Each structure stands twice: as structure tokens, then as C-alpha cells.
Amino acid sequence: QKEVEQNSGPLSVPEGAIASLNCTYSDRGSQSFFWYRQYSGKSPELIMSIYSNGDKEDGRFTAQLNKASQYVSLLIRDSQPSDSATYLCAVNRNTGFQKLVFGTGTRLLVSP
Amino acid sequence: SQTIHQWPATLVQPVGSPLSLECTVEGTSNPNLYWYRQAAGRGLQLLFYSVGIGQISSEVPQNLSASRPQDRQFILSSKKLLLSDSGFYLCARPGAGGYTFGSGTRLTVV
Numbered sequence: 691q692k693e694v695e696q697n698s699g700p701l702s703v704p705e706g707a708i709a710s711l712n713c714t715y716s717d718r719g720s721q722s723f724f725w726y727r728q729y730s731g732k733s734p735e736l737i738m739s740i741y742s743n744g745d746k747e748d749g750r751f752t753a754q755l756n757k758a759s760q761y762v763s764l765l766i767r768d769s770q771p772s773d774s775a776t777y778l779c780a781v782n783r784n785t786g787f788q789k790l791v792f793g794t795g796t797r798l799l800v801s802p
Numbered sequence: 803s804q805t806i807h808q809w810p811a812t813l814v815q816p817v818g819s820p821l822s823l824e825c826t827v828e829g830t831s832n833p834n835l836y837w838y839r840q841a842a843g844r845g846l847q848l849l850f851y852s853v854g855i856g857q858i859s860s861e862v863p864q865n866l867s868a869s870r871p872q873d874r875q876f877i878l879s880s881k882k883l884l885l886s887d888s889g890f891y892l893c894a895r896p897g898a899g900g901y902t903f904g905s906g907t908r909l910t911v912v
Contacts, residue, residue, distance in 0.1 A: 788834065
């Protein structure tokens, strides 16, 4: 079992729709969770972090965490073509030293 | 500034040749630094991390090594490259709420 799992996609949504990206993790002791966006050929950039159960909203982005189900999601409202990218889920194993473990990413395609 | 500088941006090297990738950071002194590799179809794999000068921890046995000769410098090396060393190499440091990555080096071993 992979430590962090994501559906590779592509996830195709029309412009203006809500994109829902999902991630599951195996280490029940994980404490910190992150979503990164990576455009083709570029390095990842952090878009959201979440540490406690529930929802966290930032603009068009909402991160959702359910530690009991070991599940993290990212919702993108009013999706734009510029949101087309690969979205990486990352989990901090919290071994006393911050070491992020990444999923393989979900490719999102937003069509105009 | 928490800027991370990586060079070169792209590199094509023959099998068996040596490698040296450099990462330098600005801002906070003695930051934790990380080397990740992203191979085609795979996620970001942590290769090495360093908590200070001369302190290197290896995550995955491989054909690579790392060094931290200065506070803000982290170097990834290999004596003899393999085809499997091809990938996108990223240097990272902790930032507000997560990691900040450098712009990366895309290495192709031919």
C-alpha cells in the first residue's frame, strides 16, 4: 500500500464547475496535510495546508480533512482553464522531523 | 526572502559520467534542506535531507550522494550516472505552512 494515494486522472471538468480532488494516506499518526499545484515542467507550489479535521477555505480552494477515514480532499470552485495542472497531495509523517511524503498527483484538465 | 536557487535548469549527461547539482538558499540561516526526485510517472521521492553543515541523512539507497559544505548550500552528486537517475531534481526547504521548492533541474541520462 502506498503511503499517499491519488487517482492519476486526468480529471476533466468544464470551466466554471467544481473540481474535486481526493487523497488517502496510510499513516494514521500523520498530522499535517498539504496540496501542491504543479504545472508541466515546473516545480510544485503550495496552495493549501490543513492540520485539523473539517474544512479550510482560501478563495476558490477548500481543503477537507477526515483523519478517521484518512482522507484529504481539495475542492476548486469556479474552475478556470488556468487551474489545469497536476495536484499533489503531501502528508507529514510527523516523526519529530518534518518529512513530507507525496502522492503521485492528479492531473486536472479544465476545458473552456 | 526564502528563495531557493538551483542550477542548471536542464542537463543531459551520458551514462557513467559524474553529476553535481547545486542548491543555494537565501533567508534563515541553517535551514533544513531536502533533495527530492520526480521520475516519470512517479511521485516526489525524498532522496536526502540535511539539518545542518555536514549532516546528511539518506532516505533511499541509490547511486547518489549529498553534501552540505556551507550553511545555505546543498549539493547532490554522483560518481557514475545510471539511466535510472533521469528525473526532475528538486531542492526544498520548510516554509510557511509547507515546503518551498526551487525551480528544479531536469536531468536526462543518455
